[in-house]
Amino acid sequence: MLGLEFPVINEVVRWVDLFPTFNKIALIACEATLIGTVVFLVAGAADWRVAPTGIRNLAEIVVEFIEGLILETIGPNGLKWTPHMLSFFIFIYLCNVPGIIPVVYMPATARMAIPLFLAIIVWVIYNAVGIKHQKAGYFTHMLWPPGVPVFMKPLVGLIEFVSNILLRPFALAIRLFANMLAGHMLLVTFAILTEELVQGDSVLLKPLGILPFFMLLFITAFEVLVGFLQAYIFTILACVFIGASMASHEEHAEAH
Amino acid sequence: MDALVGMLAQTATSAADLKAANAAIGAGFAYGLAAIGPGIGIGYVAGKAIEAMARQPEAAGMVRTTMFLGIAFTEALALIGFVVFILLGL
Amino acid sequence: MLSAVATQTGRSIQIEFDHFAAEAESHSEVEPKDGPSPIVPEIKELAWSAGAFIVFAVLMRFVLYPRLKQGMAARYSSIRDGHANADAIRAAAKADVASYEAQVASVKAEANARIEAARRTLEEEREVRLAEANARIAARRESARADAEAVRSAGLSELESAAGDVTERLVELSTGLRPTESVVSEAVSASMLEGAGR
16 A cells, blocks of 8 residues: 655645755755846846847746836836836745745745735835825725725725735735645655555556656646746735725825 | 544554644544535625626626635635645645 | 684684674665655755855846846847937938929929929010911901902992993983983993992
8 A cells, every 4th residue: 555645734845954954945045046047137238229138038938027016017117116016026926936846846925924024015005005195085095995885885995905904915915825835745645655656565556657647747847837927916906905005095085 | 523632542653643644634524624615605606706797707807806705705704725735834 | 895804713714794884885875775854955055056056046036047138138228229320310311302303393393493484484475476476467458458459449440431431322322312321320320339249
């Protein structure tokens, strides 16, 4: 019989310190910063007069992608957020991608630290934008959307407060974290299954190891997509939240 | 589920084992149930988005963005279920 | 780091591996199993990743993005300028073509006018010559007709006198009487008129 023992989850996602306090997650985060910086430095150093090629082309495609995304969600006056959204997108993507790179095999975003920190930054940004654009009206407008009857106000206010102030950043962080952790756990599961089947005692079961191996390949390909998609979704949701903080200003003004 | 718990109560040797087994079962149910609604919801969102894109291919970019937003919001429920699964079972 | 303690008691040497040190080492070599729930962020990871992200965001905001964007904007504006230049050059070329065509048209019109004038003078000259020739022909014809008339009237009067002579002789021979000159000539001219009238 197959003696399959799944490791405890902390054994899969927690890492030893390379030196005090500096573990693999921190290493990946620092590497993401380093790679992003180097890519953009090289891209910025290339001659801008000629048609962009190689790294410069890549960087410009990313910049234009983010600009298009902001134009779609916030509008032209949101373009000043491009560098921030760019750093969100690139940092998250470069933290996601190690999940499928051999040897590293660990998405840094599968730990709660990075998603939570980024979500808190987004939370601070969109609240600050809302307060800056709508002053105190931001909170009343957020808690009680126009047209709510008076007797409903306490209930609606509570729901809106919980959903906008507490649940939004939490959901933003959890979405990234859980997606990457789930993908990582799937990879681990099928890798362990393959190993156990191929290296197990039973000769009969050995050829069956090819099945979870193909699943492993498929999930790796899927993770390539997910790594990009989660960075994209995090960025677009940040844009949508900022845009909502800015845009309801116009509605507010029109209502008066 | 009662049958499962009863079977566990007969085979489990200690109270701690029983508790762990119950937690594992609960975690499995939590994630399984949490995945039903968002599964239907995401299917609906994606289906409608494909319908819209097929009807109006020139609006495909906008529809795709909105579809991803809708999927992201729908998916949050399943992900919270996944978090509960981790908290309970592992 | 495996440490061993060797103790000699009598004949036997006892070597004891330092279990405590070995255990601690092996424990830190595998991934730490005990730890907080995976949903709770660890402070050290939070600190490192926050630092990394803040460094990246600040660099992006103040160095990386502006440099790239500057180049992009410069290139796009140069491309736009190139388009504008091309438009201006195209417009200038179009104006040149238009002026050239206008010149060609004016030259053509002048040539046409000249040809027209030449044709007109030619026509006039021809008219004049034709009229002259016609007049000459008419004069000649007139004189010829006058000559013919003169000849014919001369012939007629001769014929008349001859016919009068013949008639006079014939009347004299048949009647023996000599008719008067006037009667004969009257009769002859009347019959000749009658003949001419017939």
